Amino acid sequence: MADAKSPTVPKGATGILVLADGTILFGRGFGAVGNAVGEVCFNTAMTGYQEVMTDPSYAGQIINFTFPHIGNVGTNADDVEADAPHALGCIVREDVTRPSSFRNVQPFDEWMKANGRIGLAGIDTRALTRRIRLSGAPNAVIAHDPEGKFDIDAxxxxxxxxxxxxGMDLAIEVTNKEMRPWKDGIWRLGFGYGVGEADSPLPLAGGAEGGSVTSSDDTPSPNPSRLREGKQRPHVVAIDYGAKNNIFRNLVRAGAKVTVLPATASFEDVMAQKPAGVFLSNGPGDPAATGAYAVPVIRKLLDAEIPIFGICLGHQLLGLAVGAKTVKMFQGHRGANHPVKRLSDGVVEITSMNHGFAVDIDTLPNNAKVTHVSLFDGSLCGLELTDRAAFSVQYHPEASPGPQDSFYLFQRFVEGLEVSR
Incomplete structure (x- = not known):
């Protein structure tokens, strides 16, 4: 690491990270040429770098991957969570690994370039991670120039x-602007994202509370008797604040018919779809800023007694709608290995997380009970209303990447809905 008082570019350096406090990290650039400004965060997942880069929740952020071998499975058209990448760029320890997967279509560095995203290799990512843990997530500029020419002062x-x-509303920038029906189920090797018996709802594991379900490689046989096709599937309206596609796939897998509406959808827009339930998606930015237009809609849905399930930003917006407050976290939670305790029975779920804001547990109203807490820092990871059919979690039960311990939440939501309203 260097600082702005000694800005000499080392020989061979074609990439740079300039932190707002003047710290400078030189490395080897890859992907797109240029620069981008955002918040630097770290992600501890060992798989799923393509899913992470395309997660709309990472809009405005530069990702420091703690796993050293990025690029080893290449990229393909299936392992994406949105139509385009939303993370501004990424930082990796080693040069991008040569692809070693039969599913590879394009090497990761070429994919980054084709999608206008900047990469920086040769960085001590563990040292940067420790810095973020101690000092918080910094604002920074990531830049790549093949000739190593950087205007460091600028x-x-x-x-x-x-x-x-x-204070930044990014959901408005990443939401899909049009209403759309969602058809795809979860991905299966040799089948793609088909809908049918392979995507039929799975039996709830662990009784009414649910529990861990097996991995995709060990998916139990479908239960055709519970398959809800066409009109027999309860209609879920999903409000897209920057949703990952795997959320919609898992709602379909759990037995729902899904219609996706943009973040700016009004109460009337939602009710015109005659929903059996409403899903509030994940998304980027400050929930208080997005809440300026989202919270009034959610409050009307609660008053109309429409069942609600929210995750991540949707969880935060539900919290705001019932009177709680949200806070900016010091370093945030991002990775695929976060332990969360379910308070009803003490079960620990290993979860996928990506958030830099949280609902302040001390501001919850009396009609909101805590259902899940982080075992890392005790922060609120789940709430449920006692006077409405509404619940939410801070983590990502759809994974992609990550464990599938929490799929039961989709089942719980969909199984509790009426087929018609």
């Missing part, structure tokens, strides 16, 4: 001028 000014994610 990059530093850009990093220092960026306002940060607090």
């Amino acid at each position: 990059l530093l000014t850009k990093a220092q001028s960026w306002p940060g994610l607090e």
Whole structure:
């Protein structure tokens, strides 16, 4: 690491990360040429870098991958969570690994370039992770120039001028702008994203509370008697604040008919679809900013007694709708190995997480009970209303990447819905 007082570019350096405090990290650039400003965060997942890069929740962020071998499975058209990448760029320890997968279509570095995303290799990612853990997620500029020519003063000014994610509504930028029906189920090797018996609802594991379900490689045989096709499937309206596609796939897998509406959908827009239930998706940015237009809609849905299930940003928006407050986290939670305790029975779920804001557990109203907490820091990871059919979790039960311990939440939501309203 260097600082802005000694900005000499080392020989062979074609990439740079300039933190707002003046710290400079030189490395080897890959992917697109140029620069981008955002918040640097770290992700501890050992798989799923393509899913992470395309997760809309990472809009405005530069991802520091702690796993050293990025690129080993290449990229393909299936392992994406949105139509395009939303993370600004990524930082890796080693040069991008040569693909070693029969599913590879394009090497990761070429995919990054084709999608206009900047990469930086040769960085001590563990040291950067420790820095973020101790000092918080910094604002920074990531840049790539094959000739190693950087205007460091200008990059530093850009990093220092960026306002940060607090107060920023990014859901409005990443949401799909049109209403759309969702048809695809979960992906299966040799079948793709088909819908049919392979995607029929699975039996609830662990009784009414649910529990761990087996991995996709060990998926139990479908239960055709519980398959809800066409009109027999309860209609779920999913509000897209920056949703991952695997959320919709898992709602279909759990037995729902799904219609996706944009983040700006009004109460009237939602009710015109005659939903049996409403799903509030994940998304980027400050929930308080998105809440300016989302919270009034959610409150009307609660008053109309429409069942609600929310995750991540949707969880935070539900919290705001019932009177709780949200706070910016010091470093956030991002990875595929986060332990969460389910308070009803003490079961620990290993979860996928990606959030930099949280609902302040001390501000919950009396009609909201805590259902899940993080075993890392005790932060709120789940709530349920006692006077409405509404619940939410901070983590990502759809995984992609990550464990599938929490799929039961989709089943619980869909199984509790009426087929028609």
